[in-house]
Amino acid sequence: MILLELKNIKKYFPIKRKSWGGQGAFVKAVDQVSLSIYPGENVSLVGESGCGKTTLARIMIKLIQQDSGSIKLEGQEVANLKGSKFRKFRKDIQMVFQDPFNSLDPRFTVFHILKEAMTLEKVRYRHFRDQEQRIKELLAAVDLPVNILNRYPHEFSGGERQRIAIARALVLNPKLLILDEAVSSLDVLIQDQILKLLQELQDKFQLTYLFISHNLKVVRRVSHKIAVMYKGKIVEMAATQEIFQNPLHPYTKELLSAAIEYKSVRRSEDINIHPNAQLVEKEKGHFVLDV
Amino acid sequence: MINNNRHHSQFQLALQRFRGNKTAMACVFILGFLYFSAVFAEFLSPYSYKDExxxxxxxxxxxxxxxxxxxxxxxxxxxxxxxxxxxxxxxxxxxxxxxxxxxxxxxxxxxxxxxxxxxxxxxxxxxxxxxxxxxxxxxRGRDIFSRLIFGGRVSLSIGLIGVLISFTIGLLIGGAAGYYGGRVDNYLMRLCEMVIMFPGFYLLLALRSAVPDDFNSVQVYFAIILILSFIGWASLARIIRGMCLSLREREYVLAAKSLGVNDFHIITQHILPHTLSYSIFAVMLSIPGYILGESALSLIGLGIQDPFASWGNMLSDAMSIVRIKFAPWILWPAFFIFLTVICFNIIGNVLRDCLDPNLKGN
Structure with a gap:
């Protein structure tokens, strides 16, 4: 069963107001993107800044409404969910944000931050004892001591903050965790620790990760499948090994050559994408954007 | 589980920095003294304000x-x-x-x-x-010292109440404009600009003349407060709106949204507290405007009427140079207006420095 299925997601941002009768100008942030995530199969979205990765992630957790396209969580369409069903959906997908210095409210203590994450489970965590127990459990899971609860975010290092942010995202027992550049702002050693932690957490809580990153080295370690995004479109999608060994799309090749010592590829001036391009299955499970 | 070690929020740290500033603390004490004397005016003054x-x-x-x-x-x-x-x-x-x-x-x-x-x-x-x-x-042979203390009641409280009203309006309108954006933002901001566009003092005069002249002193007092805050809310609303506009894009706001926290909770817990820490000094810096506005109205005889005292209408006695030369002590209210305004300005400026996270190292 597919955990999360995106079909033909489109999101254009207006950059120029529509004049009378005329057509306004748009940024095609996400353009006809389809993506399937299976339980336990970590997917990575890679691509340069501004290619629409973050927008796509925000559409997935419905922080932004897509212009068109469908999102299905475990086979159920979520576009028009309201009330309790929508809250159920919220619980199943959570996100860890890019900047740990910005994603924790500086006015809240750690306890307060984690308690706020229980908003959707108010009934379950009604009593202080239950809250306390859950919070202890999570702090232990992310390797933080329990005596930090009445500290404020500014008293922590970047890595510690990101652990808190991960703990917060895990409070509601999500099935899919979106990690939006979650390790990019950390130094290499801390990155390594966090990645190890994420692997542990995956085994422990049966999570599925969606990594969003521009760092191919990180992506290689954690993901089973990679989707390369460029100018709002997925240009290539295949298993991790396949992408690294046999990149087909010119943009993927360029990305690889920039990130790791791949066969040097002549830097192309600009990669043009044909407006009618479609993802085509070249080999088994290896999709490339092609006319 | 929650231990008793003191951990401080950024606001508490800012307060600590504020306490370290001697000038600002002196101003706080002066203002505290003035407000204290206004509260206990009857006890501290030897005579009543109308004892001729x-x-x-x-x-x-x-x-x-x-x-x-x-x-x-x-x-x-x-x-x-x-x-x-x-x-x-x-x-x-x-x-x-x-x-x-x-x-x-x-x-x-x-x-x-x-x-x-x-x-x-x-x-x-x-x-x-x-x-x-x-x-x-x-x-009329009334004790200026007593009248100063009684006048302080009007002049000092008008700033606080005025700011309270205009701050509430500003917060609501600015918050709504900033958080919802789009058309709401557009209309509300044009409204603000219209209010800001009026030359303040003449609007004050026009509005005051629209108030019935048989009002008693309490009614006049509240009319003045309302008029002043009607003028004052707009610039505050613009500040708040700008802040909300950027605050709603913060990642912790997005995180709260993705955790299913409702809009009202997000605005009151994650957005408005952040505008508060920044607009506290804006409030401090705008209080003198209310005090001066009341003084100006009373000075030209449109504010608090004799025999009730306010620093402004006490000063109206000092509008003639001959009288100042003959009895220079009638200028005392001017000194207290000056003192209060300076104190609020200094506190406002120091607060801004303390609350600004970019200056934290010092």
Whole structure:
């Protein structure tokens, strides 16, 4: 069963107001993107800044409404969910944000931050004892001591903050965790620790990760499948090994050559994408954007 | 599980920095003293604000004597006799034969302390029929010191209440404009610009003339507050709106949204508290505007009416240079307006420095 299925997601941002009768100008942030995530199969979205990765992630957790396209969580369409069903959906997908210095409210203590994450489970965590127990459990899971609860975010290092942010995202027992550049702002050693932690957490809580990153080295370690995004479109999608060994799309090749010592590829001036391009299955499970 | 070690939020850290600033703390103490004296005005003032003694018109400050023929005694004042010199100029001649002892906790006019406890005790007084004018008397022989304290009630509270009202309006309108954006934002901001566009003082005059002139002093007081805050909210709303606009894009707001926290909770917990820490100094810097606005209205006779005292209408006596030359002590209210405004400005500026996270290292 597919955990999360995106079909033909489109999101254009207006950059120029529509004049009378005329057509306004748009940024095609996400353009006809389809993506399937299976339980336990970590997917990575890679691509340069501004290619629409973050927008796509925000559409997935419905922080932004897509212009068109469908999102299905475990086979159920979520576009028009309201009330309790929508809250159920919220619980199943959570996100860890890019900047740990910005994603924790500086006015809240750690306890307060984690308690706020229980908003959707108010009934379950009604009593202080239950809250306390859950919070202890999570702090232990992310390797933080329990005596930090009445500290404020500014008293922590970047890595510690990101652990808190991960703990917060895990409070509601999500099935899919979106990690939006979650390790990019950390130094290499801390990155390594966090990645190890994420692997542990995956085994422990049966999570599925969606990594969003521009760092191919990180992506290689954690993901089973990679989707390369460029100018709002997925240009290539295949298993991790396949992408690294046999990149087909010119943009993927360029990305690889920039990130790791791949066969040097002549830097192309600009990669043009044909407006009618479609993802085509070249080999088994290896999709490339092609006319 | 929650231990007792002190951990401080950024706001608490800012307060610590503020406490370290001596000038600002001095200003806080001065203002605290002024507000304290306004609250306990009846007790601290020797006379009532409307206690007229025409024979003491423009009486200069009464010297208080501590020595009697070279010997230290209980402080006393001499009696005064009004006479005219050969140019028909008023002169107060001290009558050395009459001595009136200064009394602490003297009994005087009856009043209700804090509006509750009926009493006659005043902190300072003098044996009747002597009069003590610590800061001189005005044209009707009323004690300027007493009227200053009573006037402080109006002048000091008008800033606070005015800011409270305009801050509430500004917060609501700015918050709505910033958070919802789009068309709501557009309309509300054009409204703000319309209000800002009016030349403030003339709008003040026009609005004041629209208020019925048979209002009693309490009604006039609240009318002035409403008028001033009607003018003042717009610039605050613009500040708040700008902040909300950027705050709603913060990642912790997005995180709260993705955790299913509702809009109202997000606005009150994650957005408005952040605008509060930044707009506290904006509020501090705008309080003097209200005090000066009230003073200006009262100065030209449109504000608080005699015999009620405010610093502004006390100053209206000082609009003639001849009177200032003849009785310079009628300028005391100007000094207190100046002092209050300076104190609020200094506190506002220091608060801004303390609350600005970019200056934290110092």
């Amino acid at each position: 003694q025409r024979q003491y018109s423009y009486c200069p400050p009464t010297p208080v004597h501590f020595f009697d023929q070279g010997r230290l005694t209980w402080p006393y004042v001499y009696g005064l006799q009004l006479s005219f010199n050969e140019f028909y100029k008023r002169e107060y001649v001290t009558d050395v034969n009459t001595k009136y002892r200064v009394k602490l906790f003297a009994s005087g006019e009856s009043y209700k302390l804090l509006g509750l406890i009926p009493t006659r005790v005043h902190l300072l007084g003098v044996e009747s029929p002597g009069r003590i004018y610590l800061l001189g008397a005005d044209s």
